[in-house]
Amino acid sequence: MSLYAPSSPHIHNDNSITKIMLKVLYALIPGILVYIYIFGFGVAINILLAIITALSCEAIMLKIRQRPIMPFITDGSAVITAVLLALSIPSIAPWWIIFLGTAFSIIIAKHLYGGLGYNPFNPAMVGYAMLLISFPQQMTTWQLSTPATFIGLPDSFKFIFGDHTPAQLATDAISGATPLDYLKNQLGLSHHVSDIMNSSNVFGLLGGNGFEWISIAFLIGGLWLVKQKIIHWHIPATMIGSLAAVATLFYVIDPDQYASPLFHIFSGATILGAFFIATDPVSAATTAKGKIIYGACIGLLIYIIRTWGGYPDAIAFAVLLMNMSAPTIDYYTKPKTYGH
Amino acid sequence: MADTDYKKITTNGLWYNNTALVQLLGLCPLLAVSSTFINALGLGIATTLVMIGSNVTVSLVRDQIKQELRIPIFVLIIASFVTVVELAMNAYLHELYKILGIFIPLIVTNCVIIARAEAFAAKNNVKASFLDGLTMGLGFTFVLLLLGGMREIIGQGTLFSQAHLMFGEGFRELQLVLIQDYGGFLLAILPPGAFIGLGFLIAAKNVIEARRSKKLAAINASELAMGTDTIK
Numbered sequence: 110m111s112l113y114a115p116s117s118p119h120i121h122n123d124n125s126i127t128k129i130m131l132k133v134l135y136a137l138i139p140g141i142l143v144y145i146y147i148f149g150f151g152v153a154i155n156i157l158l159a160i161i162t163a164l165s166c167e168a169i170m171l172k173i174r175q176r177p178i179m180p181f182i183t184d185g186s187a188v189i190t191a192v193l194l195a196l197s198i199p200s201i202a203p204w205w206i207i208f209l210g211t212a213f214s215i216i217i218a219k220h221l222y223g224g225l226g227y228n229p230f231n232p233a234m235v236g237y238a239m240l241l242i243s244f245p246q247q248m249t250t251w252q253l254s255t256p257a258t259f260i261g262l263p264d265s266f267k268f269i270f271g272d273h274t275p276a277q278l279a280t281d282a283i284s285g286a287t288p289l290d291y292l293k294n295q296l297g298l299s300h301h302v303s304d305i306m307n308s309s310n311v312f313g314l315l316g317g318n319g320f321e322w323i324s325i326a327f328l329i330g331g332l333w334l335v336k337q338k339i340i341h342w343h344i345p346a347t348m349i350g351s352l353a354a355v356a357t358l359f360y361v362i363d364p365d366q367y368a369s370p371l372f373h374i375f376s377g378a379t380i381l382g383a384f385f386i387a388t389d390p391v392s393a394a395t396t397a398k399g400k401i402i403y404g405a406c407i408g409l410l411i412y413i414i415r416t417w418g419g420y421p422d423a424i425a426f427a428v429l430l431m432n433m434s435a436p437t438i439d440y441y442t443k444p445k446t447y448g449h
Numbered sequence: 450m451a452d453t454d455y456k457k458i459t460t461n462g463l464w465y466n467n468t469a470l471v472q473l474l475g476l477c478p479l480l481a482v483s484s485t486f487i488n489a490l491g492l493g494i495a496t497t498l499v500m501i502g503s504n505v506t507v508s509l510v511r512d513q514i515k516q517e518l519r520i521p522i523f524v525l526i527i528a529s530f531v532t533v534v535e536l537a538m539n540a541y542l543h544e545l546y547k548i549l550g551i552f553i554p555l556i557v558t559n560c561v562i563i564a565r566a567e568a569f570a571a572k573n574n575v576k577a578s579f580l581d582g583l584t585m586g587l588g589f590t591f592v593l594l595l596l597g598g599m600r601e602i603i604g605q606g607t608l609f610s611q612a613h614l615m616f617g618e619g620f621r622e623l624q625l626v627l628i629q630d631y632g633g634f635l636l637a638i639l640p641p642g643a644f645i646g647l648g649f650l651i652a653a654k655n656v657i658e659a660r661r662s663k664k665l666a667a668i669n670a671s672e673l674a675m676g677t678d679t680i681k
Contacts, residue, residue: 217645243636 130185136330149260151200159191170220193233210236288317290421331384343400351408382424399442462584469592480643489597497586502530504582507570604638606631
């Protein structure tokens with residue numbers, strides 16, 4: 110009689126990659142629905158385009174790399190990358206933006222590094238950074254979040270696929286700077302924060318008008334993920350915490366020059382980044398202590414880049430910079446083996 | 450070295466030991482200047498000229514140099530040739546000289562040149578050293594041109610733009626607009642594009658090599674299977 114002695118770990122839960130990815134997708138749904146409700150169907154078309162592109166690129170790369178196609182393509186990781194990227198770009202960007210970005214994410218940032226589990230950088234954020242650097246004009250033309258700018262399905266199609274925008278919806282009339290961008294420009298002209306907030310309707314109660322509700326919806330989805338134990342609290346909590354701490358510090362010193370911590374948390378992609386992007390299990394730090402350092406550094410970097418850097422929002426760059434440091438963080442935060 | 454294998458020197462310089470694709474030397478100017486085809490051509494020719502000059506000179510004086518003093522002397526020789534090329538470009542290709550800027554004087558720090566002086570010219574005769582300098586330089590230029598052309602096409606949709614900087618006013622029309630109304634793809638022109646582009650070129654070289662060695666192995670195997678003894 111031979112005894113079967115499997116190696117550790119001996120206890121594991123029944124989560125597979127597909128199950129985890131599906132839960133992440135479910136958690137994104139409230140945010141996406143609010144996004145569509147406020148801004149129109151552009152984001153839905155972009156998500157669809159991104160998923161189609163991601164799955165095709167994934168299949169092609171798996172074929173070239175001579176890996177089994179079906180198990181990898183159905184694991185859902187490419188879909189998550191696609192959805193996150195589609196949520197990060199302006200919803201009225203032309204179709205080739207999301208196509209190029211997704212293809213770059215999947216082909217270069219994921220498969221050229223060895224596929225799922227081997228990519229040192231978050232693929233969606235690599236794609237986003239590539240797009241932001243290469244096409245600054247298309248990537249900063251965001252829809253204004255005033256109620257009049259809800260774009261119906263046919264007009265969304267015209268924006269994304271057409272050469273010309275619909276006449277009654279001239280791009281200039283419905284698009285503009287995001288709250289973060291606007292604030293940065295106006296601060297550059299030495300206006301005070303409170304005056305700036307009162308002078309434009311892009312600002313809402315907490316952050317950007319419209320954007321704040323999307324953030325709250327993502328927050329709900331994110332908290333559900335934490336409760337489901339798909340992600341741990343360490344990264345989101347420390348990331349938002351450190352961002353809030355630094356923002357509070359400067360806000361207390363000079364509220365005329367620095368925006369409030371609430372504004373920083375609820376504008377831009379802070380919440381989406383904290384719960385869905387920075388927590389990417391492949392490219393983030395893995396030890397508990399490491400996750401805390403990793404999240405806190407991302408929060409700090411976001412504040413630094415937003416306040417003194419060249420770009421209005423900073424999630425992608427902060428996450429990519431910390432992705433680079435994740436192996437080092439893990440190395441120095443290795444938990445002690447019991448008994449040593 | 451009784452009989453020098455000139456064919457081997459040539460294939461080494463152009464392919465098997467290509468400075469940019471295999472030795473990965475001199476990458477700083479390679480990545481910085483290859484944003485257009487013409488810039489790449491300018492730097493490639495300048496580097497090749499310096500490499501030929503320094504290789505020949507080092508080879509000529511190799512028996513007179515004390516072993517302990519060779520490195521400073523090599524650097525002096527290379528620096529003299531760089532100065533010559535720099536002044537010549539400043540005089541005859543002034544506009545191109547201004548674009549390439551610091552990377553012309555920086556040729557002196559290009560490790561390929563001192564590597565060839567140390568590893569080859571200091572041990573071989575003048576003729577072989579000349580050939581080595583020429584083929585290594587051409588190999589470097591070849592990669593520069595590939596990368597420059599690639600980045601120019603992807604980055605701005607043209608090829609041979611600003612050709613008049615190199616060949617004079619008559620060649621201004623040489624510019625090919627490959628893609629009309631191209632918005633530009635900034636990443637290809639910025640430094641990350643150079644790194645990604647070079648990565649693809651190295652990968653392509655490795656693929657070609659792998660295919661070739663596979664084919665050779667297959668031929669050898671079939672010959673062995675047939676029982677013909679071709680190995681002498």
